[in-house]
Amino acid sequence: MSAPRNPFKAALRKGDFQLGLWVALGSAYAAEIAGGSGYDWLLIDGEHGPSDMPLIGAQLGALRGRSTHAIVRPPMGEAWLLKQLLDLGAQTFLIPMVETAEQARALVRAVRYPPAGIRGVGAGLGRASDFNRVPDYLTTANEEICLIVQIESRAGLAALDEIASVEGVDGLFIGPSDLAADMGYLGQPSAAPVQEAIRDAFVRIHRHGKARGIMTVALDQAHEYRAMGADFMAIGTDVNCLVSAIDGLRRSFLGVPVSGEQKGGAY
Template identity: 85%
Template sequence: MPAPKNTFKAALREGRFQLGLWVALGSAYAAEIASGSGYDWLLLDGEHGPNDMPLLGAQIGALRGTVSHPIVRPPMGEAWLLKQLLDQGAQTFLIPMVETAEQARALVRAVRYPPAGIRGVGAGLGRASDFNRTPEYLTTANDEICLIVQIESRAGLAALDEIAAIEGVDGIFIGPSDLAADMGYLGQPAAPPVTEAIRDAFARIHKHGKARGIMTVVLEQAHEYRAMGADFMAIGTDVNCLVKAMDGLRRDFLGLAGTQTKGGGY
């Protein structure tokens, strides 16, 4: 029996658009609820969400057997942290703040077993191998790993072509909020110069045959990114959805007019 099929990676290879949602509440229950909404993937956020290893492991477990593929974003791309997440069953990673080809190459090695990488051989203790019940796990795991690197600075954009050319990098995700801040447009991810930088980045990523990803909480912007060629995209967060629903319910009952709560960067 081989490692579990990475449905998200397979979909990207087949050119099928994948729609996602950010999950940042740090709750396996919330992740399970979100999985019933039919999104192709859910981003378990360890960078800005209140998550640690047990919480992320519980959420990965809660999504087993659902239609929503878990993508894990650790706070940083450290090999020791990725090793633990891999053994917890994570197969797809979104690594923040990648700015150089050297970083990307190190990440490719961190998520693969030797001789292609440096991942430690210990998955028999974890969910990844179904607790050592998957006899072919070690020989098939590498093929099912999907590595997405997140570019969200001018330095990252400058190195984009070199990063996108690296074998083992399956996709590049543009972080519009941090990119906007680095370009001098803090809190303005839709500023025209930022939008043009994203458009150019998408074109360059596509030339290298890699998947293009992005997120926004503004639907109008989401449609624009999709028209630009986004291959996978998140269109909201569990936090924003909860705030919007709770605030809206109160306003509706009281007959109050109000503006939609706006979120920060992702």
């Protein structure tokens, strides 16, 4: 009996587009609801919002057995934190603010057992091995781990080719909002220079045979990113979906028009 198969990683290898949604409320109940909506993957966000280790674990549990795949974004790519998340059952990671190939290589080692990495041998205590009920977990786990690194600064773009060349990095995810801020366009991820940088990054990532990921809460922008070649993409968050539905219900009943400020939003 082997480690659970990672359907997200398998789909990326086949070239199948994967559609996702951000889960940032920190609620296992909300994650469970989103898990029934048909998305290929949900991103449990530990970088922004209230999710700590127990809350992330609860959300992973709520999505266990669902057809949608759970991706975890920790606050930072620290080995000790990844060790705990791995034992909680996370198989796919989105690591923020990666700017060097050295960082990427360290992350690859952090999510793999020796001799390929430095992951501690203790999964028998956690969900990852079904609490030690998967006899071949230790020898099969490495192959099912998927590592996505997030490029969201000019330094990251400058080192993109070196980062994409690192063996064990399965994909590169462009963070439009932080990239825009670093480029001098705070709150303007749709600015022309930012979009051109994203387009160029996608071309370079594809050249290295790695998957290209991105996120937006604007559907017109989502279609543009898909046309650029995005292989996996999130098209919203549980937070903005909740706000939109709650605010929209009230406005609809009262007949209040939607202003330009209320329609938009950056991430």
